[in-house]
Amino acid sequence: MSYKVLIVDDSKLARMGVTRALKQLHPDWESVEASNAEEALARVKESVPDFVLMDYNMPGKDGITLASELRALDARIGIAVISANQQIEVIQRARAAGAAFLPKPLTDAALADFFTATAASRSRPEK
Amino acid sequence: MSTSSLGLTELELDALGELVNLGVSNAALNFREMVKEEVALSVPEVSVVTPQEATRILGNQETKLLVAVQQYFEGDINGRALLIFPETKSLELVRAVVGGTPSLEEIIELEHEALAETGNVLLNACLGTIANNLQRNLKISLPEVIYGESGDFFNGTARDGPGDSVLFIYINFAVTCGDIQGYIAMLLDMPSLLALKQLIGAYIERFTGQPATAVPHAN
Numbered sequence: 001m002s003y004k005v006l007i008v009d010d011s012k013l014a015r016m017g018v019t020r021a022l023k024q025l026h027p028d029w030e031s032v033e034a035s036n037a038e039e040a041l042a043r044v045k046e047s048v049p050d051f052v053l054m055d056y057n058m059p060g061k062d063g064i065t066l067a068s069e070l071r072a073l074d075a076r077i078g079i080a081v082i083s084a085n086q087q088i089e090v091i092q093r094a095r096a097a098g099a100a101f102l103p104k105p106l107t108d109a110a111l112a113d114f115f116t117a118t119a120a121s122r123s124r125p126e127k
Numbered sequence: 128m129s130t131s132s133l134g135l136t137e138l139e140l141d142a143l144g145e146l147v148n149l150g151v152s153n154a155a156l157n158f159r160e161m162v163k164e165e166v167a168l169s170v171p172e173v174s175v176v177t178p179q180e181a182t183r184i185l186g187n188q189e190t191k192l193l194v195a196v197q198q199y200f201e202g203d204i205n206g207r208a209l210l211i212f213p214e215t216k217s218l219e220l221v222r223a224v225v226g227g228t229p230s231l232e233e234i235i236e237l238e239h240e241a242l243a244e245t246g247n248v249l250l251n252a253c254l255g256t257i258a259n260n261l262q263r264n265l266k267i268s269l270p271e272v273i274y275g276e277s278g279d280f281f282n283g284t285a286r287d288g289p290g291d292s293v294l295f296i297y298i299n300f301a302v303t304c305g306d307i308q309g310y311i312a313m314l315l316d317m318p319s320l321l322a323l324k325q326l327i328g329a330y331i332e333r334f335t336g337q338p339a340t341a342v343p344h345a346n
Contacts, residue, residue, distance in 0.1 A: 089165040
């Protein structure tokens with residue numbers, strides 16, 4: 001099954017890195033990009049993606065705030081915050097916002113695990 | 128492809144920003160262990176400027192008197208890195224690092240050592256991460272604590288090469304108990320800046336899987 005993934009990062013290079021990892025894992029999945037939180041919200045309102053992968057430390061609204069807002073919009077989107085900032089408080093806030101936390105530099109294995117875990121949680125019957 | 132100041136392209140500056148972000152995030156993780164509370168980081172702003180411009184930028188801050196921890200590095204890239212913050216925040220930083228409720232006398236006694244150690248941890252984490260990602264090894268000197276105004280830090284020292292550039296990184300390290308703001312600056316000579324440009328090009332290739340020159344224009 002082909003899914004749609006939204007990649008949000010203010011760095012074009014970082015977006016290219018995530019796109020590359022995604023294409024290696026799932027060449028047939030569709031990816032779209034946004035360079036900040038507002039642009040990401042606009043993209044989601046046009047068409048809801050299956051997954052959103054976002055940077056934490058961005059100018060304007062940060063990734064965790066964006067994750068909370070997306071979670072409020074749609075409970076089914078698989079959301080991951082990707083950050084080099086691995087302080088425990090950041091990881092906890094990301095999880096509290098309903099997002100997975102993936103460390104930067106992003107590895108293919110971490111990304112694959114995130115997709116698998118999200119798919120598994122979706123296949124469980126809703127309470 | 129567009130070029131920015133001193134010959135780095137927009138994508139190379141973007142890559143440098145990502146490298147610095149990795150380095151500073153690692154530094155913050157270590158710093159968090161020292162101060163036992165979250166260290167808030169601003170989005171790093173990276174620019175390459177002349178020493179005169181760096182002096183002007185730092186000189187425009189509210190506080191003129193600054194303290195810096197400085198370390199030299201050697202390898203494919205040679206230069207020095209500085210962690211700079213307002214001198215008025217120096218004792219706050221020491222208090223945060225030392226922990227507990229030390230007396231003013233104790234803080235003053237520990238100031239030099241605590242600053243050197245903080246700088247050592249932050250700068251090593253930052254430089255080490257950048258060097259690892261560039262797949263190069265850097266030899267890093269012991270830290271020195273220096274006091275002065277911005278010009279004192281960027282005027283050439285005996286070990287600087289002629290025509291040094293400053294890789295200037297603005298970043299806030301905010302710690303709730305002290306509201307401590309810091310800046311990181313790296314001074315590189317022109318041959319090192321050219322070497323850095325090449326290493327960043329190789330990093331972009333590894334990261335994106337395509338030659339840096341083939342990558343479309345950034346943003």
